[in-house]
Every structure is written in structure tokens, then in C-alpha cells.
Amino acid sequence: MVLENILCMNTGNSDTKELPILTHSIKAIANNHDTVFGQCFRIADLGCSSSKNTLLVVHNIINIVHQMCEEKNLKAPQFQVSLNDLFGNDFNTLFKMLPDFYTVINNEKDESFGPCFVSAIPGSFYGRLFPDQSLHLVHSSYSIHWLSQIPEGIENNGSNIYITKTSPPNVLQAYRKQFHSDFTKFLQMRSEEIVPGGGMVLTCIGRSIVDPTSEDSCTLFELLAQSLVDMVKEGMVRESDISPIHLPIYHPCQEEVRNVIQNEGSFSLDNLVVFRLNWDPNDNDFINTNDVNNETSQRHGENASKILRAVTEPLLTCRLKKSIIDEVYKRYGKLLAKHLAQKKTRHFNLSISLTKK
Numbered sequence: 567m568v569l570e571n572i573l574c575m576n577t578g579n580s581d582t583k584e585l586p587i588l589t590h591s592i593k594a595i596a597n598n599h600d601t602v603f604g605q606c607f608r609i610a611d612l613g614c615s616s617s618k619n620t621l622l623v624v625h626n627i628i629n630i631v632h633q634m635c636e637e638k639n640l641k642a643p644q645f646q647v648s649l650n651d652l653f654g655n656d657f658n659t660l661f662k663m664l665p666d667f668y669t670v671i672n673n674e675k676d677e678s679f680g681p682c683f684v685s686a687i688p689g690s691f692y693g694r695l696f697p698d699q700s701l702h703l704v705h706s707s708y709s710i711h712w713l714s715q716i717p718e719g720i721e722n723n724g725s726n727i728y729i730t731k732t733s734p735p736n737v738l739q740a741y742r743k744q745f746h747s748d749f750t751k752f753l754q755m756r757s758e759e760i761v762p763g764g765g766m767v768l769t770c771i772g773r774s775i776v777d778p779t780s781e782d783s784c785t786l787f788e789l790l791a792q793s794l795v796d797m798v799k800e801g802m803v804r805e806s807d808i809s810p811i812h813l814p815i816y817h818p819c820q821e822e823v824r825n826v827i828q829n830e831g832s833f834s835l836d837n838l839v840v841f842r843l844n845w846d847p848n849d850n851d852f853i854n855t856n857d858v859n860n861e862t863s864q865r866h867g868e869n870a871s872k873i874l875r876a877v878t879e880p881l882l883t884c885r886l887k888k889s890i891i892d893e894v895y896k897r898y899g900k901l902l903a904k905h906l907a908q909k910k911t912r913h914f915n916l917s918i919s920l921t922k923k
């Protein structure tokens with residue numbers, strides 16, 4: 567099974583935490599390209615998925631540019647927006663949202679606005695997607711921590727589905743190597759496509775410390791593996807069905823991101839900000855309840871399980887019967903609730919902005 571054909575997740579966090587860095591990046595592009603404002607501003611969102619978040623990002627970018635033009639008393643540019651995801655992405659759902667999207671932006675802005683032209687570009691962002699020097703701004707959120715393939719030589723990772731404290735050193739190395747090679751490739755491809763002085767804003771899940779077995783990177787997947795192992799023990803799943811499951815993701819630390827950017831050399835790193843988010847996006851506090859039977863703990867577990875289900879289910883259904891998937895995520899929700907009741911581990915996010923040299 568080709569990984570690209572099954573990686574079609576339908577979730578993601580729209581996150582206002584990225585807005586300041588996006589605004590800063592667009593201002594820098596405008597300073598480099600005075601002529602862009604008044605002509606056509608060409609944007610791409612890579613790994614756009616097909617949720618409401620997709621067009622929200624585009625809306626945010628348009629608003630930032632529009633506000634800047636008003637401040638500078640300039641005519642707003644036309645917008646060419648390219649939405650990219652893998653070939654299996656549900657682009658039809660996105661297209662069906664476009665009439666409402668166009669209506670909203672046209673109602674919000676005056677006659678001097680736009681127009682805005684949205685199109686889809688299917689394909690992997692680890693390859694070329696656009697002609698030479700054709701983009702001013704590339705945005706990508708919660709996508710570049712997805713690897714182009716499962717790292718090679720990690721068969722000895724036991725029943726683990728990602729890196730854990732018990733993973734042999736070669737597994738850590740293989741994941742690290744795959745991320746470094748993929749992220750380098752990503753930067754190389756974009757360096758051909760973005761105009762000099764153009765920018766990129768990338769947000770991904772990372773980890774807070776250099777150790778790749780850090781809790782904020784690994785615990786979520788350790789608990790998912792645990793629910794599978796428990797089901798093997800109870801005879802509901804065969805061991806041979808779960809041991810080949812490896813997640814093609816990698817949560818980099820800040821140092822790795824900086825190193826790859828520096829070594830690749832086409833972009834300067836302008837900003838790197840980090841922020842934490844709860845596993846349950848509806849949970850606003852940072853305190854654990856210490857009581858697993860507490861209704862709130864259970865709800866946090868269930869919500870976190872639903873979010874992770876949207877992301878990981880396509881990878882599990884390649885190996886497991888559809889009929890047992892509900893049970894996997896029900897158990898996962900309970901394990902998450904137990905963990906969160908004792909310790910509120912949170913996602914560690916990295917947002918970076920880059921300028922093409």
C-alpha cells in the first residue's frame with residue numbers, strides 16, 4: 567500500500583497562535599515586493615486537508631493583506647490561492663465550500679478588493695508542485711511532521727507504533743534520518759518555487775526537548791499501541807496484525823528544525839515560536855483532576871481519542887478489520903483519560919517563518 571494513498575486525514579487545529587507570525591511574514595514580503603500589492607499575490611497552502619480550517623487560513627491571509635493595504639492606502643492585490651494535499655484528499659468537499667467563501671469575502675470587502683481565485687494542486691509536497699519562482703507565500707499547518715515514507719529498518723521496534731523509551735537506538739536514528747531527508751527535500755522544492763524575498767510559514771507538532779523519547783512527543787502513541795497490545799492479549803487482534811504498524815510521523819525539536827534549515831541553505835529563519843495545546847482541544851485548563859472516574863477526565867480522554875482517530879485511523883485500517891476499530895479507540899479514550907487525570911501532557915507546537923534568500 568502506497569503511504570500517500572492512505573494519508574488523508576480530516577482534522578487539524580485552527581489556531582490563532584499562528585496569526586502573529588503570519589502577519590509578520592506577510593509584512594516582510596510586502597516590504598520586499600512593493601509591486602506585489604496592486605498585482606497578484608500568489609499563495610499556496612500545503613497539506614490543506616478538506617476541513618473548514620482550510621479556508622479559514624486563506625481568509626486570515628486575505629484579511630492580513632487587505633488590512634495592510636488599507637493602512638498603506640494601496641489597492642489590494644488579486645489573490646491566486648493554490649490548495650495542495652495528497653491525491654486522495656477530498657477536494658470536492660473543499661470546492662463545495664467555495665461559493666460561501668467567495669460570498670463572505672466579497673461581502674466583507676469593498677469593490678477595490680481582489681478578486682480571489684482558488685484552485686487545487688494535488689500531489690506530495692516532497693516533490694515539485696509549482697513552476698519556478700511562482701509563489702509569494704507558502705503556508706502549511708500540521709502537515710510537515712508527516713514523513714514521505716515509513717523509515718527503513720525499524721522492524722525491531724516490537725509492538726511500538728512510534729518511538730518510545732524502549733525503542734532500540736537504530737529506530738530513533740531511522741526516524742531522525744527520514745525527517746532530516748524529507749524536510750531538506752521540502753525546503754529544496756519550495757526554494758525553486760518561491761520568489762526571492764517570498765516567505766513560508768510552517769506549523770507542526772514537535773517536541774520540547776532534544777531527547778526523541780520525550781513525553782510530549784511519544785506518550786500519545788504509546789497509549790494507542792497499548793490499547794492494541796491489550797486487545798492482542800485478550801485474543802481480539804493477532805500479534806502479527808499489529809507488529810508491522812509504524813506511524814510515518816516525526817516530531818522534531820527546535821534544534822533539528824534550525825539545523826536542517828541552515829544546512830539546506832535556501833531560506834533564512836526569521837521567527838521560531840513554540841506553544842502548547844491540550845490533547846483535548848475543548849479543554850482550557852492545565853490542571854489534572856487526579857480522578858480517572860471523574861466525568862471531566864473521561865470527556866477529555868474521549869475527545870482526545872476522537873482527534874487522534876481522525877489522524878491515525880487510515881493507517882490502522884490498512885492492517886486491522888474495520889469492525890474492531892471502534893473498540894480500539896474506545897479503549898484508547900479510556901487510557902488517555904487515565905493518563906490525563908494524572909498528568910496533563912500537552913502537544914508541543916512549533917511555528918516558523920522563513921524568507922527565501
Ligand SMILES: C[S@@+](CC[C@H](N)C(=O)[O-])C[C@H]1O[C@@H](n2cnc3c(N)ncnc32)[C@H](O)[C@@H]1O
Binds near residue numbers: 615616691
Ligand atoms: C492533520 S492534517 C492538517 C490539515 C490542515 N492543514 C489543518 O491545519 O487543519 C495533515 C494533512 O497533511 C496532508 N499531507 C501529509 N503528507 C503530505 C504530503 N507529502 N503532501 C501533501 N500533503 C500531505 C494530509 O493528507 C493531511 O490532509
